[in-house]
Amino acid sequence: MRYSGFRIIREALTGHKGWGPAWRDPAPRPAYDYVIVGGGGHGLATAYYLAKTYAKARIAVLEKGWIGSGNAGRNTTIIRSNYLLDGNEPFYELSMQLWEGLEQEVNYNAMVSQRGILNLCHSDGQRDAYRRRGNAMRLNGVDAELLDRDQVRAMAPFLNFDDARFPIKGGLLQRRAGTARHDAVVWGYARGADRLGVDIIQNCEVTGMRIEGGRIHGLDTTRGFIGAGKVGVAVAGNSSRVMALAGMRLPIESHVLQAFVSEGLKPLIPGVITFGAGHFYVSQSDKGGLVFGGDIDGYNSYAQRGNLPVVEDVCEGGMALMPMIGRARLLRMWGGIMDMSMDGSPIIDRTDIDGLYFNGGWCYGGFKATTGSGLCFAHLLATDSPHPTAAAMRFDRFQKGLMIDEKGVGNQPNLH
Amino acid sequence: MLIPHPLLGLRDAQEFTYLGDAALIDRPDGLAADAAGRFFDYGYLRDNPAGEHRELWFHEQGDRSWLVVTRNITTHEIVRVELARDVALARGRGR
Numbered sequence: 236m237r238y239s240g241f242r243i244i245r246e247a248l249t250g251h252k253g254w255g256p257a258w259r260d261p262a263p264r265p266a267y268d269y270v271i272v273g274g275g276g277h278g279l280a281t282a283y284y285l286a287k288t289y290a291k292a293r294i295a296v297l298e299k300g301w302i303g304s305g306n307a308g309r310n311t312t313i314i315r316s317n318y319l320l321d322g323n324e325p326f327y328e329l330s331m332q333l334w335e336g337l338e339q340e341v342n343y344n345a346m347v348s349q350r351g352i353l354n355l356c357h358s359d360g361q362r363d364a365y366r367r368r369g370n371a372m373r374l375n376g377v378d379a380e381l382l383d384r385d386q387v388r389a390m391a392p393f394l395n396f397d398d399a400r401f402p403i404k405g406g407l408l409q410r411r412a413g414t415a416r417h418d419a420v421v422w423g424y425a426r427g428a429d430r431l432g433v434d435i436i437q438n439c440e441v442t443g444m445r446i447e448g449g450r451i452h453g454l455d456t457t458r459g460f461i462g463a464g465k466v467g468v469a470v471a472g473n474s475s476r477v478m479a480l481a482g483m484r485l486p487i488e489s490h491v492l493q494a495f496v497s498e499g500l501k502p503l504i505p506g507v508i509t510f511g512a513g514h515f516y517v518s519q520s521d522k523g524g525l526v527f528g529g530d531i532d533g534y535n536s537y538a539q540r541g542n543l544p545v546v547e548d549v550c551e552g553g554m555a556l557m558p559m560i561g562r563a564r565l566l567r568m569w570g571g572i573m574d575m576s577m578d579g580s581p582i583i584d585r586t587d588i589d590g591l592y593f594n595g596g597w598c599y600g601g602f603k604a605t606t607g608s609g610l611c612f613a614h615l616l617a618t619d620s621p622h623p624t625a626a627a628m629r630f631d632r633f634q635k636g637l638m639i640d641e642k643g644v645g646n647q648p649n650l651h
Numbered sequence: 652m653l654i655p656h657p658l659l660g661l662r663d664a665q666e667f668t669y670l671g672d673a674a675l676i677d678r679p680d681g682l683a684a685d686a687a688g689r690f691f692d693y694g695y696l697r698d699n700p701a702g703e704h705r706e707l708w709f710h711e712q713g714d715r716s717w718l719v720v721t722r723n724i725t726t727h728e729i730v731r732v733e734l735a736r737d738v739a740l741a742r743g744r745g746r
């Protein structure tokens with residue numbers, strides 16, 4: 236069924252009896268040409284683009300829980316393409332352009348809202364760094380504007396402009412950035428992939444990989460053995476666990492990141508705002524809640540919950556940036572497991588095992604990449620060559636010294 | 652999280668800085684023939700298990716000792732804490 240305004244009117248007049256489930260719930264077949272492990276945004280987007288471009292193949296997505304139960308359903312929904320380095324920026328801009336057309340593409344309202352992202356700067360040195368990043372973005376054809384203090388004040392008068400320690404000196408603005416409804420992105424890709432014939436198999440955890448003679452033949456799962464021509468793994472925070480089934484060790488540590496939502500308030504915050512002197516960022520959801528977060532907890536964790544010191548730290552950042560936030564009550568908070576890579580950038584690559592491909596290392600920033608990651612991973616799976624915008628996101632960059640380290644902090648995952 | 656420091660008793664994890672997997676104690680020999688490959692392994696690859704993890708914590712705002720904390724990283728339960736110096740000596744390092 237195609238969703239449309241006409242359809243809503245028709246259903247309204249006929250008692251809403253015509254809506255069916257948005258995707259099927261098939262039993263796994265004995266074998267597929269392509270099996271994608273992980274039903275988060277990336278896995279589902281991969282299956283969607285794979286099915287769209289190579290429609291004749293049998294494709295399945297295996298998800299251990301329900302789709303979107305991982306980070307896709309836990310993030311703070313910021314999408315942007317304001318990166319500095321050449322290995323990253325064209326990829327994130329491709330993702331941004333795909334966001335701009337996503338809803339028409341998958342016929343689903345993902346509530347993509349280009350409300351802009353403003354990175355505040357608090358020193359002359361930081362402004363120079365932002366000017367450099369803005370210029371790098373523009374060299375890649377991406378929009379970027381450097382605002383001075385008065386322009387920032389006009390946009391966000393509620394910020395603390397009297398902070399003597401961290402004065403607001405201006406900001407880097409990307410107007411095309413914004414937010415999207417994270418669950419709807421998952422559901423939209425799932426429905427789109429399902430309509431192209433992809434089997435989405437939930438409650439199906441991959442527990443083993445059958446590898447013989449350097450080639451993968453299939454997967455052991457909690458729903459039995461499933462044969463596979465090619466396997467693409469996109470399991471975010473569980474990357475090391477799943478790839479260990481193939482005997483691989485990854486340049487990745489798992490860390491917990493927390494997110495927070497306040498009670499619903501009237502429209503207050505125009506877009507996404509980030510504090511440049513501490514780690515704090517905030518936006519407002521369409522329901523009115525302030526959605527905010529900060530640093531990862533900082534030590535390895537597979538617990539999908541964080542600890543209190545970071546809660547305090549994030550709230551301090553919020554109070555320093557916009558003291559009025561102290562009047563809002565916190566409604567909910569939660570944590571998700573980040574696949575923190577050694578240089579803070581992702582990997583979309585083949586492995587040394589024939590037929591086994593990997594997508595991960597997204598750190599705390601993979602939601603914005605959902606679209607591009609799906610397209611590039613599908614390209615790699617189908618053609619065995621990297622998509623031009625993801626050509627730098629390889630495993631061997633650590634060996635070759637070709638790190639994509641936006642912050643320049645080195646092989647210390649908790650600092651990225 | 653409270654870390655039972657072997658010398659100082661229970662200390663708030665906030666007093667510490669986290670480095671990572673305690674395998675970092677076993678720094679490879681830079682003069683070995685295969686040093687480049689071993690340093691790649693040492694610098695970039697991690698086991699990252701979902702269970703017990705031995706890891707290095709630095710008591711930066713305390714007695715500035717390095718500890719090896721064995722922690723279950725799915726439950727945050729701390730199983731054992733040793734002075735990193737003792738661990739390093741036991742593994743044959745000079746200090």
Ligand SMILES: Cc1cc2nc3c(=O)[nH]c(=O)nc-3n(C[C@H](O)[C@H](O)[C@H](O)COP(=O)(O)OP(=O)(O)OC[C@H]3O[C@@H](n4cnc5c(N)ncnc54)[C@H](O)[C@@H]3O)c2cc1C
Binds near residue numbers: 494573
């Ligand atoms: C609090 C928080 C805030 C964030 N904020 C942002 C943000 O503002 N902007 C941004 O760009 N990014 C953000 N991120 C990061 C972003 O959410 C992730 O990088 C991205 O969602 C990861 O890709 P995914 O959607 O495919 O992951 P997931 O949704 O985690 O998908 C992986 C799936 O694999 C499944 N799986 C794992 N093991 C197995 C197995 N053995 N067998 C089968 N299935 C398995 C999991 O159940 C999971 O559903 C944030 C993350 C968190 C936690």
